[in-house]
Amino acid sequence: FGCPTAAPEVLHELRMALMEAFDGSLPDAFKAISGGSAKLTGAQLEAFFQAAACAASSDGVPTTAKQKGASACVLGKAGQRLKFWVSSVTVEDRAAVFASLSLVQRGEAIGVQDFLALGLHTAILSVRRVEHFKTWLFEEFGTTKDVFRNVFNAIDAEKSGVATRRCFADGVISLGYPCNASVVRSVFSLLDRNFDGEVSFKDFLKLKDFDGERFLMEMEILKRFVEDKFGSIDQTYEHLLLKERAQQVSNYSAPSSVSYATFERAMAQAGFKKKCPDVDLRVIFLFLDEATGKHANGFLSAREWSLMKCLDSQALRGNPARLRKLLVCEYGSVLQAFERIHTDWLIRALANGLKQLAVSGLARAIAEGVDASTGAHRRPAPLRTPSIVGLARSLSHPGFSQVLTRSA
Numbered sequence: 001f002g003c004p005t006a007a008p009e010v011l012h013e014l015r016m017a018l019m020e021a022f023d024g025s026l027p028d029a030f031k032a033i034s035g036g037s038a039k040l041t042g043a044q045l046e047a048f049f050q051a052a053a054c055a056a057s058s059d060g061v062p063t064t065a066k067q068k069g070a071s072a073c074v075l076g077k078a079g080q081r082l083k084f085w086v087s088s089v090t091v092e093d094r095a096a097v098f099a100s101l102s103l104v105q106r107g108e109a110i111g112v113q114d115f116l117a118l119g120l121h122t123a124i125l126s127v128r129r130v131e132h133f134k135t136w137l138f139e140e141f142g143t144t145k146d147v148f149r150n151v152f153n154a155i156d157a158e159k160s161g162v163a164t165r166r167c168f169a170d171g172v173i174s175l176g177y178p179c180n181a182s183v184v185r186s187v188f189s190l191l192d193r194n195f196d197g198e199v200s201f202k203d204f205l206k207l208k209d210f211d212g213e214r215f216l217m218e219m220e221i222l223k224r225f226v227e228d229k230f231g232s233i234d235q236t237y238e239h240l241l242l243k244e245r246a247q248q249v250s251n252y253s254a255p256s257s258v259s260y261a262t263f264e265r266a267m268a269q270a271g272f273k274k275k276c277p278d279v280d281l282r283v284i285f286l287f288l289d290e291a292t293g294k295h296a297n298g299f300l301s302a303r304e305w306s307l308m309k310c311l312d313s314q315a316l317r318g319n320p321a322r323l324r325k326l327l328v329c330e331y332g333s334v335l336q337a338f339e340r341i342h343t344d345w346l347i348r349a350l351a352n353g354l355k356q357l358a359v360s361g362l363a364r365a366i367a368e369g370v371d372a373s374t375g376a377h378r379r380p381a382p383l384r385t386p387s388i389v390g391l392a393r394s395l396s397h398p399g400f401s402q403v404l405t406r407s408a
Contacts, residue, residue, distance in 0.1 A: 122291060247259075257300055263300065267281060
């Protein structure tokens, strides 16, 4: 029932725990877990998790655990977050972690590049958080440009015309957004379109049209385009580095990263913008830059760009297996979940329908020409359902309040 991929929150927390335990290096984590091998199996990964849960001590003394071929050196205090992660997830969740990392190769073992895709899932979590924030804004305040202007003005407490990372987080939380500051900062990162630590109203308004599913499709479109144009993801990055070097004529050292300006210019020269004019390259760049878990700085490293190799629609889009599990845990079965959801919806739908019927009846009476003083019809009118415009006009009729009084 759907692909067995782990929730992005689970993958993100695992990545952060591994980074903390292995001094910020996922390659070192892979080497320790695989015992120095080029490949890592699901059994080795599970053995590592079990060993890490037992090996992480509170006294800060390094401990080494070997079990079923998995070697792990986990520092006591540094490994506490990893120990907590293992204790907070189920065996099925841990198996889903491996399934999420092996989706691209679909083999029995994964390599270091597959393991580094944990960073991609961190960026995916940011996309999901942006979608959640947008939906919350729509439901709480509305969808118009004026609404977004008012919300941004409320966030911009300093009235400077831009919101810094801290100002944005404080402002959004003060509006009642039901998520913590780390979630809000994650949203901020994908709105910081100039990579300067500030979000303007123009940047904020981009949120109105953001669509996560469309964005992931655009990522796949870009991936296919550069592979067809340059041969591979790695060859594309080499081409980008050459372009970056050409821009740094005064710098004799070879560039190790690619700026957004170079990236945008290279894609335009390759014909991508002409072929796909609606694709927002800036957000794609932000997404890849955010994959490290650090704040985007406007430059892409080779490791960040290589995450394009890990794109897989089954891994990144939706998770019916997870949804089914949640429904079964909460309601007992999918059928019972549907009945509960349908009942709750029906109660609200009936209440709203009765209100609409009452207002429509009053509006129709006014439209047919009811005399407000006698309640008599001036002339018959054909039965029709009033339009939104017609209903608005009817509600503004001078005799509407009198009709309400007589009806009461």
